[in-house]
Amino acid sequence: MSKPIVNLCRIVAAAVLMLCVLSLTAHAQAAADPLPSWNEGPAKNAIIKLVTATTTAGSADFVAPGDRFATFDQDGTLWVEQPVYTQVVFSLDRVVALAPDHPGWKTVEPFKSVIAGDRAAMAKFTTRDLEKIVFATHTGMTTGDYTALVKDWIAKARDPRWHRPFTDLVYQPMLELMRYLRANGYNTYIVTGGGQDFVRAYADHTYGIPPEQIIGSALDTDFTYNDAGKAILMRPPKLLLNNNFSGKPEDIYLFIGRHPQAAFGNSTGDREMLEYTQAGGKGALMMLVLHDDPAREYAYGPAEGLPASKVGTFTQALYDEAMSKGWNVISMKKDWKRIFSFEK
Template sequence: MRNQFFSKFSSALALGVLLAFGGQAQAQTDPLPSWNEGATKQAIVDFVKVTTTEGSEQFVPPAERIATFDQDGTLWVEQPMYSQVMYILESVPALVKAKPELAKETPFSTVLEVLKGDHAAIKKLTEKDLFKLLAATSTGMSEEAFSAEAKKWLAAARDPRWKRPYTELTYLPMQELLAYLRANGYKTYIVTGGGQDFVRTYAEKVYGIPPEQVVGSALDTKYTYGTDGKPLLIKEPKLLLNNNNDGKAKDINLMIGRRPFAAFGNSTGDQQMLEYTKAGDGARLSVLLLHDDAKREYAYGPAQGLPATKVGEFTQPLYDEAVKQGWTVISMKNDWNQVFSFEP
């Protein structure tokens, strides 16, 4: 009897434990609720599982868990224009006020036309013009002064479509993904073609990504002393790192020194980062975000049969490479049940 009693007791206990665990499993909330069930979400969840389960053949030690994210068009909206380009354009009037002679000089005169409403005029701006504008608005000042200016602008600026601060236009599913990867021991980095000091002014607040985990394009600086004798780092009009295309792989090596296990991008500027990531040993996840949702966001790139634009260049050859190399392609339209936290 005693044995039987214990046997029954232990069965009941076992059943209780099972029920408890089952209940717990069901009670566990989905870490990616804005993602629809399907191959894309499954590829992400499977990757995290095999790389973080001890004993798995593809287990990755926590110290090596690096995931890199492009920003514009991958973590937040990049249309109709990169937010930093908007910052540069909208900094021109103050510049012209201080130096009125610039009002009649290109590219400053072109920018004034654009800001007066002639949006088509923006097409006149060449790469060289943009660098001239960047140099005029974002150099010759200390890093601290630049950071203060950028923060002031970001607090006041509104995007043309949603009339919200740019910092609210992040994709909810990507925010969930950042949190999910971090909860699984991944260190998340932004690897952006944008200016790294610009992105560093808000990345911690907006994405929970600290300055030292933001890799981006960078101007050189000059070490000098202020009138108070204190050292200053002055931004120089000289490009030190062009963090686009091959620059992304090179700068990941330079600034992180480890090959990522997962990388996320949305344009030809991310191609080498995705290639470099995928070429590593073991399980690697390379992901492209396809903007195919004209209603909730924008539609551009190959799925729409549209020519690639300068902003957010997602070309047919890039799409073909993704398929060939076994990268995962997110369809914004089909894979996400919600795009922004402020919209249902």
């Protein structure tokens, strides 16, 4: 082989080797980033700072592995809540499914409007109207039967905008965040104003969070026996826990018995949870998701001039409190490279 050809082969081999090294380096850098769907900035830095401070032995903010807790609101914080909460959609679908067994509903509100598909009337439903619907569609059955209903519905139902299962509309950056925290010894809890048993039906598969780490609004349960003498729990039309606003820190104490080191929310219903977390000290991290990306998701507030919304209300007063107390506001538009796992 001539000398020029030998030299050319050496140059090509060196170039190939360099490309391989660069490729491996890029992969290693990507693997080293625990939050790849987050843009570099204050929000991402605050998360990494918390984990570093609370997991580094000798740090003033060090927390023992068994004592590390983080709480997450669900609707609007972990997955899409617009144009209406997923559990409300489930409840309305249940009214329609049960209507043949309740002919009187056709003339009684709020059931009449649901059966007729009157969206204008449904948009005006009061809290009392929704309570009537929940009691009619979520009770009078065993806890096991209810869980089976939710699992069946969540597997089949589709969001009207993306035409995907609701469990596909989970925010990829928050999934990464929860995995990052758990990898560093944190217990991750969902603390939601939604139904505790509703979320328990899919949370393990969707978020990697087991049923015992779900804190939510809950109906009472009655211990009794079925016709075969088997012990069962029935769901009566009686509210046990209203896990919203001040109910969130109250129930966090009831279930966990301590302050979290981190809390994540997106609306006025999460305010007290973040205040309670900050009161615990230890370099606590408080974060609120601001929905300001109408192209990839939705935009609503009314904080910072965004459109007002009854679903997931984020007021200017809450935004101002966050700024004054050193909380972090996550901008969907600026802080998240991608919102959903199915984004290209």
